[in-house]
Amino acid sequence: MFQKLKKVLVIYVGGTIGMQKNDDGVYSPVANTFLHKVKYHSEMHDADLAKQYFPHLKENELVLPVDSKTMILTIYEIVEYVPLLDSSNMGCKEWIRIAKDIERYYESYDGFIILHGTDTLAFTASALSFMLEGLRKPVIVTGSQIPIFETRSDAKDNFLSSLILASYGRVPEVCVFFASKLYRGNRVTKMSSDELEAFGSPNYNTLADVGIDVKCRYTFLD
Ligand code: ASP
Numbered sequence: 001m002f003q004k005l006k007k008v009l010v011i012y013v014g015g016t017i018g019m020q021k022n023d024d025g026v027y028s029p030v031a032n033t034f035l036h037k038v039k040y041h042s043e044m045h046d047a048d049l050a051k052q053y054f055p056h057l058k059e060n061e062l063v064l065p066v067d068s069k070t071m072i073l074t075i076y077e078i079v080e081y082v083p084l085l086d087s088s089n090m091g092c093k094e095w096i097r098i099a100k101d102i103e104r105y106y107e108s109y110d111g112f113i114i115l116h117g118t119d120t121l122a123f124t125a126s127a128l129s130f131m132l133e134g135l136r137k138p139v140i141v142t143g144s145q146i147p148i149f150e151t152r153s154d155a156k157d158n159f160l161s162s163l164i165l166a167s168y169g170r171v172p173e174v175c176v177f178f179a180s181k182l183y184r185g186n187r188v189t190k191m192s193s194d195e196l197e198a199f200g201s202p203n204y205n206t207l208a209d210v211g212i213d214v215k216c217r218y219t220f221l222d
Pocket of ligand 1: 015016087088118
């Protein structure tokens, strides 16, 4: 059924990815909804598999359907920051908090995902890349231009691909994943506020490109 079992910690900091429209039709963060909504999407949580093989999962642990290319089964745990933070709230204090959380849980997970607002995502990724020295596991910062709860959204793709890449473990550094591309965390910049391909890395190659296959330019670990 699966050949490898991986564990990923998802730190949901905030940003558009988990926002919902309020009564004025404006997107805003809503606490305690992301996990529950994600749980009901079968491509993001295999409830049957969870029941059959992992009956003692915690409430915030989800099971990604087995990736048929790698035969990896990923259990991912979502922790949500209180309050949820917009990009404009992010600064040194918040970067230290994220870094400390990764340090605290480093041994228990194979990879880490930070769900973050797009406006300052590149700054957070860059700061983390200098704070987390000697990293041997992937830390992938991602978000989306459209919330995950909308029918047409880039969020599921960004989130699912990040989960797969974090489980893969081949690029053990701080990265940004967006619109099918994995970038080096300290080489990326936000290029567009209305296109789904929102980020670019003008002076450095992508680390991996996700198409029909995942093409990693660098393979440090198996
Ligand atoms: N205002 C949001 C932010 O936190 C926008 C986004 O996530 O794209 O950056």
